[in-house]
Structure formats: C-alpha cells, structure tokens
Amino acid sequence: MKLVRFTEQGRTRIGKVEGDQVVDLSAIKGVSASMRQVMTDLPALRSALQGAKWPAFALADVTLEAPIHDPQKFLGIGMNYQKHADEARLAGIPIPTSQLWFNKQVSCITGPFAEVVKPDISDKMDYEIELGVVIGTRCRHVSARDAASVIGGYLIVNDVSSRDWLQKSPTFTLGKSFDTYGPIGPWLTTADEIGDPLALEMRLSINGELRQHSLTGDMIYDIYAQIEYLSSVMTLEPGDILATGTPSGIGAPSGTFLKPGDVMRLEIEGLGQIENRVVAESAHQA
Known part of the structure; x- marks a missing residue:
C-alpha cells in the first residue's frame, strides 16, 4: 500500500494512493490522524485498509502532506x-x-x-x-x-x-x-x-x-x-x-x-x- 496524509477542503486525514486517486481511510475504525499510530496498529488494520475503496478523490485535487508528521525520532x-x-x-x-x-x-x-x-x-x-x-x-x-x-x-x-x-x-x-x-x-x-x-x-x-x-x-x-x-x-x-x-x-x-x-x-x-x-x-x- 501507498499510505498518505492528505488535505482536502481544509481537512487532513489518512488515505492510500491507488492509481490517480486517494482513498480516504479515516472512517475505518482504529484509523486516527496519526500515521505513527497507523503504523503501530498496521497488522490489525491491514485487511480493512486494503479493502477500502470509497470515498476517493483525484490525486490532483488534494494536497499531499508529510506522511509522518509526528515521529518520535x-x-x-x-x-x-x-x-x-x-x-x-x-x-x-x-x-x-x-x-x-x-x-x-x-x-x-x-x-x-x-x-x-x-x-x-x-x-x-x-x-x-x-x-x-x-x-x-x-x-x-x-x-x-x-x-x-x-x-x-x-x-x-x-x-x-x-x-x-x-x-x-x-x-x-x-x-x-x-x-x-x-x-x-x-x-x-x-x-x-x-x-x-x-x-x-x-x-x-x-x-x-x-x-x-x-x-x-x-x-x-x-x-x-x-x-x-x-x-x-x-x-x-x-x-x-x-x-x-x-x-x-x-x-x-x-x-x-x-x-x-x-x-x-x-x-x-x-x-x-x-x-x-x-x-x-x-x-x-x-
């Protein structure tokens, strides 16, 4: 997966890139706004993240942020x-x-x-x-x-x-x-x-x-x-x-x-x- 933090209409959340689209993953239970937390929980979340297809936005219409904004190191x-x-x-x-x-x-x-x-x-x-x-x-x-x-x-x-x-x-x-x-x-x-x-x-x-x-x-x-x-x-x-x-x-x-x-x-x-x-x-x- 290509996991991203993206901003769309002033709201930043977690998504994944598939082709020329970004699939919003923020509604999946356990997905927070922190990629660091997503990485911590990835084994349990992986199946749900891989299966998500909607909502989706054109990659050209969103702003890609730093994938991890809060690493400890x-x-x-x-x-x-x-x-x-x-x-x-x-x-x-x-x-x-x-x-x-x-x-x-x-x-x-x-x-x-x-x-x-x-x-x-x-x-x-x-x-x-x-x-x-x-x-x-x-x-x-x-x-x-x-x-x-x-x-x-x-x-x-x-x-x-x-x-x-x-x-x-x-x-x-x-x-x-x-x-x-x-x-x-x-x-x-x-x-x-x-x-x-x-x-x-x-x-x-x-x-x-x-x-x-x-x-x-x-x-x-x-x-x-x-x-x-x-x-x-x-x-x-x-x-x-x-x-x-x-x-x-x-x-x-x-x-x-x-x-x-x-x-x-x-x-x-x-x-x-x-x-x-x-x-x-x-x-x-x-």
Missing part, C-alpha cells in the same frame, strides 16, 4: 556511500570509521512538495537524496538477520543540510534541522511492496540537471546493519524515520549551493518522487 547516517565519503573528504569533512548517526529534529519535517526555506544565516545550503526507512515494530537488540521484520515501509527523504552550520556543530544536528529541512514522502510505501530495498535507483536533479544518481545497494552499511547498530543503543518505535545516507553528487565539493528559485526533484524507484522549491527566508516570512 528522525535519525540520519553520515557518509554512508563510498563515493560520497570520498567527495566529503575533498570538502574537508572528516570520514568516520564506524556508523555516524545524528538527529534531524522532527520540527524540520515538511511535505513532499512543500517549499524549503533558505535561512538568512546560512550561505551553504545543500541537497541530499536518501532512502527513508520507517520502523513498523517496537524493537530493541535486533540482529541484521532479523531487521527486515521490523521495517514498516519506505519513503523518500530530502536531507537538506547547511554545510556551514555542520562545521559549527560537530554533531551535525543544527546544520540538519532548520525548519523545512526534512521534506519526506510522497507517501509511505509499505515494506511488502518493495522486493529488494537495496536495489533501488535514486535520482536527484536541480532545475532539471541531474546531480545525484546511484543505487541503494552502494551503501557502506546497509539498512539492516543500521537497524542492528541503532537498536543496540535505543528502542526503535513505530513511525521512527531513518535517513540511510546519500550518494555522491552533493554541492559542497564544487561549492555549488542551493539558492532561492532552485527546484529539487528527487525520485527513488518504486517510491515515487518529491519536489521542493527553495525560497528565501525573507520571502517566506512576508
């Missing part, structure tokens, strides 16, 4: 594709010798087609396409062998980053967490629809120019190793989002940073596409 891993690690080294970023995790504060989350605000206090705003893994089962101490069983679904993450603020904050959190720096979507594709999440093609373009192009299989630490590593430290909860790393092609090595008016388009095979226009902070506040 939004975590990202740094330098997890070898070519990206190499280009980061050229940009003066130290390369970790183990998994390097950071927080993206959940307040940065925004919709799949929402504007991204360039802060006045950052001159080095960059883009990063990433496969987002959504946890489906509360878990701790999960082995890599069993990690697939706790994945609820996948989505696209645009891990927008301010490189100058990454240097100011060694944990990366500040440079990753400006408001609107976490576009996600366009929907949450449940894990059963993705045959091999380590064989998906990823593409990011700026104003129509291809900048990033890779396969998810090029990760240094795959998604199962990531879950094993994280769950050895903390309990992972349904709805938690893991941004699993970006391939080469970011703007930092060449000094080609985002500016107002730029349009980022991100596509991952089987997951759809999202698109975000950059706007100046002053224009956004006006």
Whole structure:
C-alpha cells in the first residue's frame, strides 16, 4: 500500500494512493490522524485498509502532506556511500570509521512538495537524496538477520543540510534541522511492496540537471546493519524515520549551493518522487 496524509477542503486525514486517486481511510475504525499510530496498529488494520475503496478523490485535487508528521525520532547516517565519503573528504569533512548517526529534529519535517526555506544565516545550503526507512515494530537488540521484520515501509527523504552550520556543530544536528529541512514522502510505501530495498535507483536533479544518481545497494552499511547498530543503543518505535545516507553528487565539493528559485526533484524507484522549491527566508516570512 501507498499510505498518505492528505488535505482536502481544509481537512487532513489518512488515505492510500491507488492509481490517480486517494482513498480516504479515516472512517475505518482504529484509523486516527496519526500515521505513527497507523503504523503501530498496521497488522490489525491491514485487511480493512486494503479493502477500502470509497470515498476517493483525484490525486490532483488534494494536497499531499508529510506522511509522518509526528515521529518520535528522525535519525540520519553520515557518509554512508563510498563515493560520497570520498567527495566529503575533498570538502574537508572528516570520514568516520564506524556508523555516524545524528538527529534531524522532527520540527524540520515538511511535505513532499512543500517549499524549503533558505535561512538568512546560512550561505551553504545543500541537497541530499536518501532512502527513508520507517520502523513498523517496537524493537530493541535486533540482529541484521532479523531487521527486515521490523521495517514498516519506505519513503523518500530530502536531507537538506547547511554545510556551514555542520562545521559549527560537530554533531551535525543544527546544520540538519532548520525548519523545512526534512521534506519526506510522497507517501509511505509499505515494506511488502518493495522486493529488494537495496536495489533501488535514486535520482536527484536541480532545475532539471541531474546531480545525484546511484543505487541503494552502494551503501557502506546497509539498512539492516543500521537497524542492528541503532537498536543496540535505543528502542526503535513505530513511525521512527531513518535517513540511510546519500550518494555522491552533493554541492559542497564544487561549492555549488542551493539558492532561492532552485527546484529539487528527487525520485527513488518504486517510491515515487518529491519536489521542493527553495525560497528565501525573507520571502517566506512576508
């Protein structure tokens, strides 16, 4: 299923995408306005969600929101594709010798087609396409062998980053967490629809120019190793989002940073596409 949060006539609710339509699921018993809660209850709800056919709206007539707006955790891993690690080294970023995790504060989350605000206090705003893994089962101490069983679904993450603020904050959190720096979507594709999440093609373009192009299989630490590593430290909860790393092609090595008016388009095979226009902070506040 392709589960969404959508707004129609001023009301936001949970639905699923089928073809060019969104089926409203909000009337199903047990479905709340929170995708995190839906993920928690998905085993019990799945049959009813799959069987729902009505009411339905044209996809073009609704606004798609961030599929999960209230995760307890939004975590990202740094330098997890070898070519990206190499280009980061050229940009003066130290390369970790183990998994390097950071927080993206959940307040940065925004919709799949929402504007991204360039802060006045950052001159080095960059883009990063990433496969987002959504946890489906509360878990701790999960082995890599069993990690697939706790994945609820996948989505696209645009891990927008301010490189100058990454240097100011060694944990990366500040440079990753400006408001609107976490576009996600366009929907949450449940894990059963993705045959091999380590064989998906990823593409990011700026104003129509291809900048990033890779396969998810090029990760240094795959998604199962990531879950094993994280769950050895903390309990992972349904709805938690893991941004699993970006391939080469970011703007930092060449000094080609985002500016107002730029349009980022991100596509991952089987997951759809999202698109975000950059706007100046002053224009956004006006």
